[in-house]
Amino acid sequence: MLRALHDQAELSEKFMGSLLARNIDLEEDLCDQLFNHSEKRLARVLLKLARLSEHSTMRDAEVPALSHETLAEMVGTTRSRINYFMNKFRKMGLIDYNGSLTVRTELLTDLVLHD
Numbered sequence: 001m002l003r004a005l006h007d008q009a010e011l012s013e014k015f016m017g018s019l020l021a022r023n024i025d026l027e028e029d030l031c032d033q034l035f036n037h038s039e040k041r042l043a044r045v046l047l048k049l050a051r052l053s054e055h056s057t058m059r060d061a062e063v064p065a066l067s068h069e070t071l072a073e074m075v076g077t078t079r080s081r082i083n084y085f086m087n088k089f090r091k092m093g094l095i096d097y098n099g100s101l102t103v104r105t106e107l108l109t110d111l112v113l114h115d
Helices: 002-007 009-035 038-051 068-075 079-091 105-113
Strands: 060-063 095-097 101-104
Touching: 002 009, 009 038, 038 060, 038 068, 038 079, 038 101, 038 105, 068 079, 079 095, 101 105
Parallel strands: none
Antiparallel strands: 060 101, 095 101
16 A cells, blocks of 8 residues: 555545545544534534435435434434434424435524524
C-alpha cells in the first residue's frame, strides 16, 4: 500500500482526501454527541442517511429501513426515545412512514439548523 501511495499520485490524493473526510465526520459526530440533545442527533442521523441515496438533492428522500434499536445505537440513546422522536417527527411532517421511511430533507434541516 505504501508503495502504491508513493508511486501513484492520483491514488495518494484520493486516499488522503478520503481519510480527511472520514476524520471530519468523526469530529462532527463527537461534537454532536457532546453538545446536542438526542432529538437533534436523531434528525442529523436521518439527514445523513437521506444523503446516502442516489438522489441526495431531492426534497424527499427514502432512507434505508433501520430498526429503532439500530437508530438508538447510532444516536446514543434508548429505543423508546427514538420511538418518541420518530412519532414526533411524523406528526410534525418531517418524516413519513408509507412502507418505507421518507425524510423531508428541507424541513428536517431547518429543525437541525434553527434549534
